[in-house]
Protein backbone atom coordinates (compact mmCIF):
# COMPACT_ATOMS: atom_id res chain seq x y z
CA UNK A 263 0.00 0.00 0.00
CA UNK A 264 3.06 2.23 0.29
CA UNK A 265 3.28 2.05 -3.47
CA UNK A 266 -0.23 3.43 -3.79
CA UNK A 267 0.32 6.20 -1.24
CA UNK A 268 3.50 7.36 -2.93
CA UNK A 269 1.83 7.26 -6.35
CA UNK A 270 -1.04 9.40 -5.07
CA UNK A 271 1.37 11.87 -3.48
CA UNK A 272 3.38 12.15 -6.71
CA UNK A 273 0.24 12.57 -8.83
CA UNK A 274 -1.01 15.32 -6.57
CA UNK A 275 2.28 17.15 -6.91
CA UNK A 276 2.58 16.70 -10.68
CA UNK A 277 -1.03 17.77 -11.27
CA UNK A 278 0.01 21.32 -10.40
CA UNK A 279 2.37 21.33 -13.41
CA UNK A 280 -0.01 19.99 -15.99
CA UNK A 281 -0.53 22.63 -18.67
CA UNK A 282 0.57 20.80 -21.83
CA UNK A 283 -2.43 18.53 -22.43
CA UNK A 284 -6.11 19.39 -22.80
CA UNK A 285 -7.79 18.15 -19.64
CA UNK A 286 -9.87 20.49 -17.49
CA UNK A 287 -8.78 20.16 -13.87
CA UNK A 288 -11.54 22.00 -12.03
CA UNK A 289 -14.04 19.14 -11.69
CA UNK A 290 -15.42 17.60 -8.52
CA UNK A 291 -17.53 14.45 -8.82
CA UNK A 292 -17.24 13.41 -5.18
CA UNK A 293 -21.04 13.48 -4.83
CA UNK A 294 -21.15 10.57 -7.27
CA UNK A 295 -18.71 8.28 -5.46
CA UNK A 296 -21.60 6.17 -4.15
CA UNK A 297 -22.09 4.92 -7.72
CA UNK A 298 -18.80 3.03 -7.56
CA UNK A 299 -20.40 0.46 -5.27
CA UNK A 300 -22.59 -0.97 -8.00
CA UNK A 301 -22.06 -2.95 -11.15
CA UNK A 302 -23.56 -0.59 -13.71
CA UNK A 303 -23.41 -1.08 -17.46
CA UNK A 304 -24.99 0.80 -20.37
CA UNK A 305 -24.45 -2.07 -22.80
CA UNK A 306 -25.83 -1.38 -26.26
CA UNK A 307 -28.05 1.44 -27.49
CA UNK A 308 -28.73 4.30 -25.05
CA UNK A 309 -32.23 4.79 -26.45
CA UNK A 310 -33.38 1.21 -25.88
CA UNK A 311 -33.90 0.16 -22.28
CA UNK A 312 -32.64 -3.33 -21.53
CA UNK A 313 -33.73 -6.20 -19.27
CA UNK A 314 -32.02 -4.87 -16.15
CA UNK A 315 -32.16 -1.70 -14.08
CA UNK A 316 -28.41 -1.56 -13.55
CA UNK A 317 -27.80 1.20 -16.07
CA UNK A 318 -27.83 5.00 -16.36
CA UNK A 319 -29.37 5.39 -19.84
CA UNK A 320 -31.82 8.03 -18.64
CA UNK A 321 -28.91 10.26 -17.56
CA UNK A 322 -27.09 9.48 -20.79
CA UNK A 323 -30.08 10.47 -22.94
CA UNK A 324 -30.56 13.73 -21.06
CA UNK A 325 -26.88 14.66 -21.45
CA UNK A 326 -26.95 13.72 -25.15
CA UNK A 327 -30.01 15.86 -25.79
CA UNK A 328 -28.25 18.84 -24.23
CA UNK A 329 -25.53 18.50 -26.88
CA UNK A 330 -27.97 17.67 -29.68
CA UNK A 331 -29.64 20.97 -28.88
CA UNK A 332 -26.33 22.84 -28.60
CA UNK A 333 -25.17 21.47 -31.97
CA UNK A 334 -28.52 22.20 -33.65
CA UNK A 335 -29.21 18.57 -34.47
CA UNK A 336 -32.40 18.02 -36.48
CA UNK A 337 -35.17 17.63 -33.88
CA UNK A 338 -36.38 14.12 -34.66
CA UNK A 339 -33.38 12.93 -36.55
CA UNK A 340 -30.43 12.60 -34.20
CA UNK A 341 -28.84 9.79 -32.28
CA UNK A 342 -25.67 9.35 -30.28
CA UNK A 343 -23.97 7.77 -27.31
CA UNK A 344 -21.34 8.36 -24.67
CA UNK A 345 -18.14 6.80 -25.99
CA UNK A 346 -14.76 5.88 -24.53
CA UNK A 347 -13.33 9.10 -26.00
CA UNK A 348 -12.89 11.24 -29.07
CA UNK A 349 -11.18 8.41 -30.94
CA UNK A 350 -14.19 6.10 -30.69
CA UNK A 351 -16.49 8.91 -31.81
CA UNK A 352 -14.36 9.45 -34.90
CA UNK A 353 -14.23 5.71 -35.57
CA UNK A 354 -18.00 5.38 -35.24
CA UNK A 355 -18.64 8.35 -37.54
CA UNK A 356 -16.25 7.07 -40.20
CA UNK A 357 -17.93 3.66 -39.90
CA UNK A 358 -21.34 5.26 -40.62
CA UNK A 359 -19.84 7.19 -43.53
CA UNK A 360 -18.40 3.98 -44.95
CA UNK A 361 -21.74 2.16 -44.65
CA UNK A 362 -23.39 5.04 -46.51
CA UNK A 363 -20.67 5.36 -49.14
CA UNK A 364 -18.64 2.14 -49.38
CA UNK A 365 -16.59 3.54 -52.26
CA UNK A 366 -16.13 6.99 -50.68
CA UNK A 367 -12.82 8.81 -50.47
CA UNK A 368 -11.86 10.22 -47.06
CA UNK A 369 -10.14 13.63 -47.04
CA UNK A 370 -8.40 14.90 -43.94
CA UNK A 371 -5.63 17.40 -43.32
CA UNK A 372 -2.11 16.60 -42.22
CA UNK A 373 -2.81 18.30 -38.84
CA UNK A 374 -5.43 15.67 -38.03
CA UNK A 375 -5.16 13.65 -34.81
CA UNK A 376 -3.02 10.53 -35.24
CA UNK A 377 -5.91 8.21 -34.37
CA UNK A 378 -7.85 9.09 -37.53
CA UNK A 379 -5.32 7.42 -39.81
CA UNK A 380 -5.58 4.27 -37.71
CA UNK A 381 -9.39 4.40 -37.81
CA UNK A 382 -9.35 4.70 -41.60
CA UNK A 383 -6.95 1.77 -41.78
CA UNK A 384 -9.17 -0.35 -39.51
CA UNK A 385 -12.16 0.41 -41.69
CA UNK A 386 -10.22 -0.26 -44.87
CA UNK A 387 -11.24 3.06 -46.40
CA UNK A 388 -9.54 4.95 -49.19
CA UNK A 389 -8.13 8.30 -48.10
CA UNK A 390 -6.05 11.29 -49.11
CA UNK A 391 -4.13 13.61 -46.81
CA UNK A 392 -4.63 17.31 -47.56
CA UNK A 393 -1.95 19.88 -46.83
CA UNK A 394 -2.39 22.17 -43.83
CA UNK A 395 -1.62 25.86 -43.63
CA UNK A 396 0.94 27.08 -41.14
CA UNK A 397 -1.72 27.74 -38.50
CA UNK A 398 -2.88 24.10 -38.77
CA UNK A 399 -6.03 24.72 -40.82
CA UNK A 400 -6.83 22.68 -43.93
CA UNK A 401 -5.41 24.14 -47.15
CA UNK A 402 -8.58 24.57 -49.23
CA UNK A 403 -6.62 25.10 -52.45
CA UNK A 404 -5.08 21.68 -51.99
CA UNK A 405 -8.51 20.21 -51.16
CA UNK A 406 -9.95 21.76 -54.32
CA UNK A 407 -7.17 20.44 -56.55
CA UNK A 408 -7.32 16.98 -54.99
CA UNK A 409 -11.10 16.67 -55.10
CA UNK A 410 -11.20 17.68 -58.73
CA UNK A 411 -9.42 14.42 -59.62
CA UNK A 412 -11.82 12.31 -57.57
CA UNK A 413 -15.10 14.03 -58.27
CA UNK A 414 -16.69 10.81 -59.48
CA UNK A 415 -16.29 9.36 -55.96
CA UNK A 416 -18.43 10.17 -52.90
CA UNK A 417 -16.48 12.50 -50.57
CA UNK A 418 -16.10 11.90 -46.84
CA UNK A 419 -14.50 14.89 -45.17
CA UNK A 420 -13.04 14.77 -41.70
CA UNK A 421 -13.01 18.38 -40.54
CA UNK A 422 -11.03 19.43 -37.49
CA UNK A 423 -12.79 21.74 -35.10
CA UNK A 424 -9.64 22.42 -33.19
CA UNK A 425 -6.54 20.47 -34.25
CA UNK A 426 -4.51 18.78 -31.54
CA UNK A 427 -1.38 20.88 -31.87
CA UNK A 428 -2.60 24.41 -32.70
CA UNK A 429 -6.39 24.18 -32.23
CA UNK A 430 -7.06 25.29 -35.80
CA UNK A 431 -10.61 25.02 -37.14
CA UNK A 432 -11.40 23.83 -40.65
CA UNK A 433 -14.05 25.92 -42.37
CA UNK A 434 -17.17 23.88 -43.15
CA UNK A 435 -18.63 26.60 -45.37
CA UNK A 436 -15.48 26.60 -47.49
CA UNK A 437 -15.50 22.80 -47.68
CA UNK A 438 -19.15 22.75 -48.73
CA UNK A 439 -18.55 25.32 -51.44
CA UNK A 440 -15.84 23.06 -52.90
CA UNK A 441 -18.23 20.09 -52.85
CA UNK A 442 -20.79 22.25 -54.63
CA UNK A 443 -18.30 23.48 -57.20
CA UNK A 444 -17.60 19.88 -58.28
CA UNK A 445 -21.25 18.89 -57.89
CA UNK A 446 -20.34 16.09 -55.49
CA UNK A 447 -23.81 15.29 -54.18
CA UNK A 448 -22.79 12.18 -52.26
CA UNK A 449 -20.85 13.58 -49.38
CA UNK A 450 -20.46 13.20 -45.65
CA UNK A 451 -18.89 15.72 -43.27
CA UNK A 452 -17.65 14.54 -39.89
CA UNK A 453 -16.48 17.13 -37.37
CA UNK A 454 -13.75 16.09 -34.98
CA UNK A 455 -14.52 18.63 -32.27
CA UNK A 456 -12.59 16.81 -29.52
CA UNK A 457 -11.48 19.80 -27.49
CA UNK A 458 -13.02 22.96 -28.91
CA UNK A 459 -16.49 21.82 -30.00
CA UNK A 460 -18.24 21.98 -26.63
CA UNK A 461 -17.20 25.56 -25.89
CA UNK A 462 -17.25 27.06 -29.39
CA UNK A 463 -20.88 25.98 -29.67
CA UNK A 464 -21.68 27.65 -26.33
CA UNK A 465 -20.13 30.87 -27.62
CA UNK A 466 -22.19 30.68 -30.81
CA UNK A 467 -18.91 30.54 -32.74
CA UNK A 468 -19.25 26.98 -33.90
CA UNK A 469 -19.66 27.15 -37.63
CA UNK A 470 -19.60 23.35 -37.62
CA UNK A 471 -22.96 22.17 -36.33
CA UNK A 472 -25.70 20.07 -37.95
CA UNK A 473 -27.50 23.12 -39.33
CA UNK A 474 -24.24 24.12 -41.02
CA UNK A 475 -23.67 20.80 -42.74
CA UNK A 476 -22.23 18.33 -40.24
CA UNK A 477 -23.41 14.73 -40.56
CA UNK A 478 -21.76 13.75 -37.29
CA UNK A 479 -19.83 15.39 -34.46
CA UNK A 480 -17.53 13.80 -31.88
CA UNK A 481 -15.84 15.29 -28.85
CA UNK A 482 -13.92 14.17 -25.75
CA UNK A 483 -15.52 14.48 -22.33
CA UNK A 484 -12.31 14.57 -20.32
CA UNK A 485 -11.10 17.64 -22.21
CA UNK A 486 -13.36 20.67 -21.84
CA UNK A 487 -15.88 19.09 -19.43
CA UNK A 488 -13.20 17.37 -17.34
CA UNK A 489 -13.21 13.89 -15.83
CA UNK A 490 -10.94 11.57 -13.85
CA UNK A 491 -11.45 8.93 -16.57
CA UNK A 492 -11.58 9.49 -20.32
CA UNK A 493 -14.88 9.51 -22.17
CA UNK A 494 -16.47 11.17 -25.18
CA UNK A 495 -19.67 11.86 -27.05
CA UNK A 496 -20.68 11.11 -30.61
CA UNK A 497 -23.79 12.58 -32.22
CA UNK A 498 -25.01 11.62 -35.68
CA UNK A 499 -28.03 12.03 -37.91
CA UNK A 500 -30.37 9.21 -36.95
CA UNK A 501 -31.21 8.40 -40.55
CA UNK A 502 -27.55 7.52 -41.12
CA UNK A 503 -27.39 5.33 -38.02
CA UNK A 504 -30.57 3.44 -38.86
CA UNK A 505 -28.66 1.73 -41.63
CA UNK A 506 -26.60 -0.22 -39.11
CA UNK A 507 -27.20 -2.11 -35.85
CA UNK A 508 -29.05 -5.33 -35.32
CA UNK A 509 -31.18 -6.67 -32.49
CA UNK A 510 -29.40 -8.93 -29.98
CA UNK A 511 -31.83 -11.00 -27.88
CA UNK A 512 -29.17 -11.82 -25.25
CA UNK A 513 -28.87 -8.16 -24.14
CA UNK A 514 -32.45 -7.23 -25.09
CA UNK A 515 -30.97 -4.36 -27.03
CA UNK A 516 -29.59 -3.13 -30.32
CA UNK A 517 -25.96 -3.57 -31.23
CA UNK A 518 -25.53 -0.05 -32.55
CA UNK A 519 -22.39 0.98 -30.65
CA UNK A 520 -18.73 0.08 -31.28
CA UNK A 521 -18.17 -1.55 -27.90
CA UNK A 522 -20.64 -3.91 -26.25
CA UNK A 523 -20.47 -3.09 -22.55
CA UNK A 524 -20.31 0.64 -22.01
CA UNK A 525 -19.32 2.76 -19.06
CA UNK A 526 -22.41 3.80 -17.09
CA UNK A 527 -20.57 6.21 -14.76
CA UNK A 528 -19.18 8.62 -17.37
CA UNK A 529 -22.65 9.53 -18.72
CA UNK A 530 -23.54 10.55 -15.14
CA UNK A 531 -20.37 12.66 -14.93
CA UNK A 532 -21.48 14.48 -18.05
CA UNK A 533 -25.06 14.87 -16.85
CA UNK A 534 -23.81 16.12 -13.48
CA UNK A 535 -21.44 18.67 -15.05
CA UNK A 536 -24.27 20.01 -17.21
CA UNK A 537 -26.67 20.22 -14.23
CA UNK A 538 -24.13 21.76 -11.91
CA UNK A 539 -22.76 24.42 -14.25
CA UNK A 540 -25.72 25.00 -16.53
CA UNK A 541 -25.26 26.45 -19.97
CA UNK A 542 -24.37 29.90 -18.63
CA UNK A 543 -21.90 28.53 -16.10
CA UNK A 544 -20.16 26.52 -18.79
CA UNK A 545 -19.99 29.53 -21.08
CA UNK A 546 -18.50 31.67 -18.30
CA UNK A 547 -15.95 28.95 -17.63
CA UNK A 548 -14.95 28.98 -21.31
CA UNK A 549 -14.64 32.77 -21.34
CA UNK A 550 -12.42 32.66 -18.24
CA UNK A 551 -10.19 30.03 -19.88
CA UNK A 552 -9.92 32.09 -23.08
CA UNK A 553 -8.99 35.05 -20.95
CA UNK A 554 -6.17 33.05 -19.37
CA UNK A 555 -4.99 32.02 -22.86
CA UNK A 556 -4.85 35.67 -23.95
CA UNK A 557 -2.91 36.45 -20.78
CA UNK A 558 -0.44 33.64 -21.48
CA UNK A 559 0.29 34.95 -25.01
CA UNK A 560 0.79 38.46 -23.66
CA UNK A 561 3.12 37.35 -20.86
CA UNK A 562 5.17 35.06 -23.10
CA UNK A 563 5.67 37.84 -25.60
CA UNK A 564 6.68 40.18 -22.80
CA UNK A 565 9.73 37.96 -22.17
CA UNK A 566 10.50 37.72 -25.88
CA UNK A 567 8.91 34.35 -26.71
CA UNK A 568 7.02 34.43 -29.99
CA UNK A 569 3.79 32.93 -28.72
CA UNK A 570 0.55 32.90 -30.70
CA UNK A 571 -2.85 31.26 -30.79
CA UNK A 572 -5.63 30.70 -33.27
CA UNK A 573 -8.86 32.66 -32.89
CA UNK A 574 -10.91 31.55 -29.86
CA UNK A 575 -8.30 28.96 -28.93
CA UNK A 576 -7.26 27.84 -25.47
CA UNK A 577 -4.06 26.48 -27.01
CA UNK A 578 -1.03 28.76 -26.92
CA UNK A 579 1.74 27.82 -29.36
CA UNK A 580 5.41 28.77 -29.03
CA UNK A 581 8.84 27.51 -30.09
CA UNK A 582 9.98 24.48 -28.12
CA UNK A 583 11.76 25.34 -24.87
CA UNK A 584 14.45 23.18 -23.20
CA UNK A 585 13.92 19.52 -22.38
CA UNK A 586 13.92 20.40 -18.69
CA UNK A 587 11.01 22.85 -18.99
CA UNK A 588 9.06 20.50 -21.25
CA UNK A 589 9.41 17.74 -18.71
CA UNK A 590 8.63 19.85 -15.67
CA UNK A 591 5.50 21.37 -17.22
CA UNK A 592 4.50 18.23 -19.15
CA UNK A 593 4.44 20.08 -22.46
CA UNK A 594 3.50 18.43 -25.74
CA UNK A 595 5.92 19.11 -28.55
CA UNK A 596 5.75 18.42 -32.25
CA UNK A 597 8.68 19.32 -34.45
CA UNK A 598 9.95 22.69 -33.30
CA UNK A 599 6.78 23.82 -31.55
CA UNK A 600 5.28 23.30 -28.11
CA UNK A 601 1.97 24.32 -26.69
CA UNK A 602 0.28 24.95 -23.41
CA UNK A 603 -3.47 24.72 -23.08
CA UNK A 604 -5.39 27.01 -20.76
CA UNK A 605 -8.02 24.49 -19.74
CA UNK A 606 -10.56 25.37 -17.04
CA UNK A 607 -8.63 25.13 -13.77
CA UNK A 608 -5.37 26.43 -15.25
CA UNK A 609 -4.91 29.83 -13.63
CA UNK A 610 -2.87 32.96 -14.18
CA UNK A 611 -0.81 31.70 -11.23
CA UNK A 612 0.19 28.62 -13.25
CA UNK A 613 1.11 30.81 -16.21
CA UNK A 614 3.17 33.14 -14.02
CA UNK A 615 5.07 30.21 -12.49
CA UNK A 616 5.71 28.74 -15.96
CA UNK A 617 6.97 32.05 -17.28
CA UNK A 618 9.24 32.48 -14.29
CA UNK A 619 10.81 29.09 -15.05
CA UNK A 620 11.14 30.00 -18.71
CA UNK A 621 12.76 33.31 -17.81
CA UNK A 622 15.28 31.42 -15.70
CA UNK A 623 16.51 29.39 -18.64
CA UNK A 624 20.19 30.10 -19.33
CA UNK A 625 20.58 32.84 -21.92
CA UNK A 626 21.85 30.48 -24.63
CA UNK A 627 18.78 28.28 -24.21
CA UNK A 628 16.37 31.16 -24.28
CA UNK A 629 17.97 32.39 -27.48
CA UNK A 630 17.10 29.03 -29.03
CA UNK A 631 13.46 29.92 -28.49
CA UNK A 632 13.59 31.70 -31.76
CA UNK A 633 10.79 33.46 -33.54
CA UNK A 634 8.92 31.28 -35.96
CA UNK A 635 7.82 32.52 -39.31
CA UNK A 636 4.11 31.99 -38.97
CA UNK A 637 3.33 34.22 -36.03
CA UNK A 638 -0.30 35.26 -36.01
CA UNK A 639 -1.45 38.36 -34.31
Ligand SMILES: *Cc1c(COP(=O)(O)O)cnc(C)c1O
Pocket residue numbers: 346347348349350375377422424425426454456457481482483492493494
Ligand atom coordinates in the same frame (compact mmCIF):
# COMPACT_ATOMS: atom_id res chain seq x y z
C1 LIG B 1 -7.75 14.48 -28.20
C2 LIG B 1 -8.13 14.44 -29.62
C3 LIG B 1 -8.66 13.27 -30.19
C4 LIG B 1 -8.73 11.97 -29.47
O1 LIG B 1 -9.61 12.00 -28.41
P1 LIG B 1 -9.48 10.94 -27.22
O2 LIG B 1 -10.60 11.38 -26.33
O3 LIG B 1 -8.12 11.08 -26.65
O4 LIG B 1 -9.72 9.59 -27.80
C5 LIG B 1 -9.09 13.33 -31.50
N1 LIG B 1 -8.99 14.46 -32.21
C6 LIG B 1 -8.49 15.59 -31.69
C7 LIG B 1 -8.43 16.81 -32.53
C8 LIG B 1 -8.03 15.62 -30.38
O5 LIG B 1 -7.52 16.75 -29.89
